[in-house]
Amino acid sequence: MSKHISSLAPSVVVDTAAAHVAVTPMTGRISLRARGDLAAIGKAIGVSLPTQIGICAKTDGIEVVCLGPDEWTLLVPLDQIEKVQGALATLAPSLPHSMTEITGREITFQIEGPHAADLMSIGCPRDISTIKVGQARRTLFDGATVVLWRDAETSFRMDVWNSFAPFLASTLETGAKELAAELA
Amino acid sequence: MSKHRLRGRGRVDASQPVVFTFDGKPYTGLKGDTVASALLAHGVHLMGRSFKYHRPRGAIAAGSEEPNALIGTRRGPGRFEPNTRATVQEIWDGLETNSQNKFPSLKWDVGAVNDAAYMLFSAGFYYKTFMWPRSFWDKVYEPFIRAAAGLGVSPSEEDPDTYASRYLYCDLLIVGAGPAGIAAAREAAGKGLSVVLVDENSEMGGTLLSEPQSKIDGKSAWTWLEDELAALKEAGVKLMTRTTAIGYYHENMIGMVEKLTDHLPTLPADTPRERMWRVRAKQVVLAQGALEKPLVFHGNDRPGVMLAGSAQTYLHRYGVKVGESPVVVTSHDSAWYAAFDLQAAGAYVQAIVDTRPQVRQDLQAEARTRGIPVKLGHTVTATGGRLRINTVRVNPLNGTHVGNGQWIKCDALLMSGGWTPSLHLFSHTKGSLIWDDDLTTFLPKDTPEDCIITGASRGLWGVEAALKDGSVRVGEALSKLGVEATVSDYTVADDRVGTGVTMRELPTDRSAGKAKAFVDFQNDVTAKDLRLAVREGMRSIEHVKRYTTNGMATDQGKMSNINGLNIAADALGKKQPQVGLTTFRPPYTPTTFGAFAGYHRGDHFEVVRKTQIDGWAEENAAVFEPVGQWRRARYFPKAGETMDQAVARECAATRASVGIFDASTLGKIEVVGPDAAEFVNRMYTNPFMKLAPGKCRYGLLLGDDGYIRDDGVIARISDERFHVTTTTGGAARVLTMMEDYLQTEWPDLNVWLTSTTEQWSTVAVNGPNAAKLLQPFVKDFALTEDNFPHMSCVEVEVAGYPARLWRVSFTGEIGFEINVPAPYGRALWETLWDAGQAYDITAYGTETMHVLRAEKGYIIVGQDTDGTVTPYDAGMGWAVGTKKADFVGMRGLKRPDLVAKNRKQLVGLVTEDQSCLEEGAQIVLDPNQPIPMKMVGHVTSSYHQGTTDHPIALALVEGGHSKMGETVYIPMPDRTIAAKVTGTVFVDPENARLKI
């Protein structure tokens, strides 16, 4: 568990027949908080804001997930962060909201493979099958708060605050090896 | 082939011999054997010594309910486990096993003197024997009890195995894969449901494994079983063997422990020893079967005395005759079949002794046909033989009169007192039980959970009844799951159904006071103990249990509870339901700590958070300490340095030139929105409405009770954006508290909170040369006193990274905190480190940080405060905005107790003899007062590694602020230390050093 993990140095955490886990390259992230005319905000940033918690939307490289009744996380290409910030800033006087960059806050693990869902079940107390493809949830994994995105039946992304990443990488590595041993 | 093994019988593999050792002696068994079945095949009944009396004991059962045959198992260095049931442990080549509770040997044990002195060890003997004299407790009694107590020996080495855990959600969980469970699974399979069938044994089948004679729908039991399990697997049912449902928790959560490697000769890579499954099932079917009751008579614990049903299991499942000339004693029909089957297998059954005067004619006829002598209306009053039974005393019963005894030679005594439904998991659901007078047992009634119980667990005997019941009862669960309930019909030939009566102790002609008729074998509780407990005033079964320890052993009373209840009820002259049943508690069988810990052991014991700069600290030999979940560099020793030396060097270097510190763990909260200033102003004591963008202010956070909760520097980035910092340990708590006020008290405020603790890496540089070091890296911004005074902040580029640069100090030196997006933290640190070599830059850790701040009298919340300290107590009244309309804690500060005189107040202490006080040491005003002394406070912080020429301390002292210059005393075990009360600032009270 002495690993150090940085989004500046994407790396493979573990690769087994059951699951492949890797740290993804840094991407832009914005925490958006707002209430009121969400349509106007969606228009400004170029992607409409889903209003049901756990639902995602995606347009032109911007991905958004609704995490709370007034909370969204935007994934934005690094070179477009300023553009999105600028667009939101123009709304400020008429439409109160909060926009905070959290690019540096998080590390994303990509988890793929035939037993990716089983790997999630070693640390996440939720019923993984209730997270449908194309959705995401904030939940727990091995004691840390994470946002779990389901991109396919066998493909997940897990966003976690960077300080937790070494610990969770260790869990994922142990689990992926354990699941692979079951296949053998 | 070992002596008592029957060729071609059982489910063991005769082509695969397995060699293991028991007490150092090698034995050959067969693949599929347990340690118990393999030993019994060699005629070894003696497997252990009992807990209290050290009486010789053998296996009484064949499954997880076994109370006697507890062994230690070893697999090479480090892998030792005590108290494993020999009846469950599967053998493999090289397995080492040992008997327990014996010295020097199993056959000759000095502890057995307890048996001779049994009068001393009756119920409650601990309470009676060790009462007097009182002075004996520490030196004599307690060491004796500790040495004598406990089963087996604890492992002394760290467990090298790994353990795992997993969550599982399913529609239907079926616990127990006997006929009822399998029949339930059949109805549920193939209907689009996720179905899990779980069994604690190495193979499924339950009672079918011990009753191969029955024919189900024309197939032999074992063929039917094989076909049925294959069909279930084909239909997608998840079949889990060696998996014990240990507990039934709220809302259909079942804890299950899967044993993965204990049966394997070699350990596969990456495979945990056990896995804890946390299962959430929409519906649960409990089909755990029933457990056979022992009979209670003098000498019923002698090796060779065994449950009749277990003898059947050894015979049919393992091909082992437990005796060549057994006697059967029973009050239930089922044991007759054990006699028939053993006779058929070549044993000579010496007698069937049945306590009942009348027994079914067909059974009697069959006994006659087989040439087995039958003694109806008889009782057993004693057994003989030292390490194995060799004789049994049988007496005729005439009503309550016990006639003259006759000794019958035998090498095994097979007993059956009838069957008790296994209601453990059902009881975990807080399910209610109902007493059944006919069966003399409790049966399941109602449960608040979505749970169905079926088969022998609800008092049904026989394979056909169990199959039909499983098939029908699962229908309710299926309907609730929205699928069609179907029912299969079953016809079973050669089914063995029977009835019986329930006995208390068997009637005897001997003195009841001398009888050793065991009820709880593992805890050595006799019928006499239970009656004594009642005589001595125990009325509730819960009290009887605790006084006698009946049912409190690792088998959780699986065999003893009902017999204990019957005897206690008899002694009380009450019906059983009026006496009650003790509560079954999880786990169903003993469970390793490893299974509960799962992955969380060693360096994965708990969440460890690391900053992005942690790697540098690790490479530079930092010594770490945990702070909350974080691991932080405590100090950076050079070769040969002690902690004190390292800290003293770090302190001096920082005050002399420049020190660098990783402050990334400080909590950070971004407060954004039109009402941001209003919100911060309401939360913190200090006034914030007029703080200009680009300025920082120290903030104190109170609870509404007026006590200090947290503190930190708050920067106003822009009109509507604040960057709030919290203590490292307080980050999550403060954010929760803020969200609470915002969401529930002030939802009208247009402001939002975002945790940015980890958005930023924070590098602090402090010291007279801090500005000189930093200036070259700051783009287009002058770090001068005029342009960037103390308590300023600016968004600026530092070393090419976008940064929030703060001029703040927690050391009393010129100080900067540079916040850059977290991933750049280490690069920034290294850039400053390299450039800092020109200034002899020194990396310092949390310990030096603590010393430097204490020299300036800066508090650490949670160290110098303890949840009962107000800003005024801490000498920080200056931080309270008394003109504000309200802030959290403002009203609290006016509470009578908080404005009372003589509160404990934070002061400095300087010892007269230059000694360093101990943190936490108590303070008195008069060292010569009688004990107990009046304590007026305690030392909160104390250091001697700093830059002052004497050790310093902070302390909370009653009325401390008005005691300046007075002497207080700190009594220590070896001496009393005198200390002068001072202010809390020990270095640079004018703050001259803060100026660039």
Place this chain on the structure above:
Amino acid sequence: MIQIHCPYCGETLPELEFAYAGEAHIVRPESPSEQTDEEWAAFLFLRDNVKGPHFERWRHAHGCGRFFNAVRNTITDRFYITYKAGEPRPDLAKLLEESK
């Protein structure tokens, strides 16, 4: 481990994601400075210790982050209902009737 329905997420989820947050419907007085010592002490410290249905707060700490209210039976640990912060206290008699 019980399961809790989050009224904001619309899902019934494992207790591990939630944090208990004390008795519900205790409102911080509008003007604390006008409170008597007794009133303020009552607000700070006096709580019911109910055996049976209890109005209490929970937070979906590892989910949407919202505080919400609930009625839970402290004997059986069963929730009768959870509802959003700010919504009125539900009629207990009706709840108990419905749960039968």
